[in-house]
Amino acid sequence: MKIEVLGTGCAKCKALEELVKKAVAKKGIFAQVEKVEDITKIMEYGVMNTPGLVVNGIVKSTGKLLNEEEIIALLD
């Protein structure tokens, strides 16, 4: 599973990345977590509100700092 956190460096984006890592650990799955800071790559997903959460190339959430349970639910 490939998880990407989209964000150019806002505080919420960093917080989301941390939470995603925690969620992955808690769920005990094998996943690659990547922080995408390149604006052109973010634009390719059509996301304008950061942070964005992308799972296996599909945008799951934009502009929201999700909590751990919400992230875990999105990883199914």
Next chain:
Amino acid sequence: MWKNSVDYLIYDLFGMSGRFADALHFFIYDTIKIWFLLLLIIYVVSFLRTYFNTEYVRDYLQGKSKLTGNVLAALFGVITPFCSCSAIPLFLGFMQARIPKGVTFSFLISSPMNNEIAIALLFSLFGWKIALLYITFGLLTAIIGGYAIGEIGRDEDILILVVPSNCCGNTELVKDSLHVKSIEAWNNTWDIYKKIYLYVLLGVGVGALFHGYIPADFVAKYTGEGNPFSVLIAVLMGVPMYASAAAMMPLVEVLTSKGMLLGTALSFMMAVTALSLPEAMILKKILHVRLIGMFFGIVGLGIVVVGYVFNAIL
């Protein structure tokens, strides 16, 4: 009702009187009133916003004709969230969807100007009429300003090459239930409140001192009808003030009650919210200084005109 309780507390229970008592009364009355209204209004705006995100606005604006686009973009600016850190993705996202730059600028002007903090503060300090006037003139500035930038701005001044595209990858956003939306709105409200409540306290505190001690003719002389340049000075002062908008507004309220003209006050507040140096620095990464200068120049001019028109009719 709230005023009566504070009256009782200060004048009867503590048995205080005189200037200091008046200042203290004003401070307690105002702070609690503003805090309460801030929470209420920010919550309402935050809740409405969970129904409109920027991606939705972009899709809606796509393919709209120029002037209609400007009007709609300005209107959407009121209900969509904006922070200067998302200015770049927003700008590029709009370009990508082939939305004209003038329409994009209308949104970029309207969104921070009509933000929830400004609206909430205006409403709680000046009442709904002034808040409504502020929003109306804010919209007009955004529509006309954006349109003007679209007409005279040059495309070469956008420094990043944006490839127009229709599709933007796969998106599967989960629809939030009403319960989730209301919790999210509350979290957002509390986040904003935490950031500004101390500034409000500070602003009201200094305002209370002003209220009790600064003579009205002094204020009127420098910010009222006695000074024809007051609007211009207010706008120039408003540009570097950004984070402190929450502290400035209670002060401005006191100044208006002492004779500062309302147009001057409104211009000042618009300059504080719409023109911010941090946003300009961020936009510099993708826009030529010429275009940013034009953006500030046109919006600044619009705000000054609003101030003078206001002073003339009110």
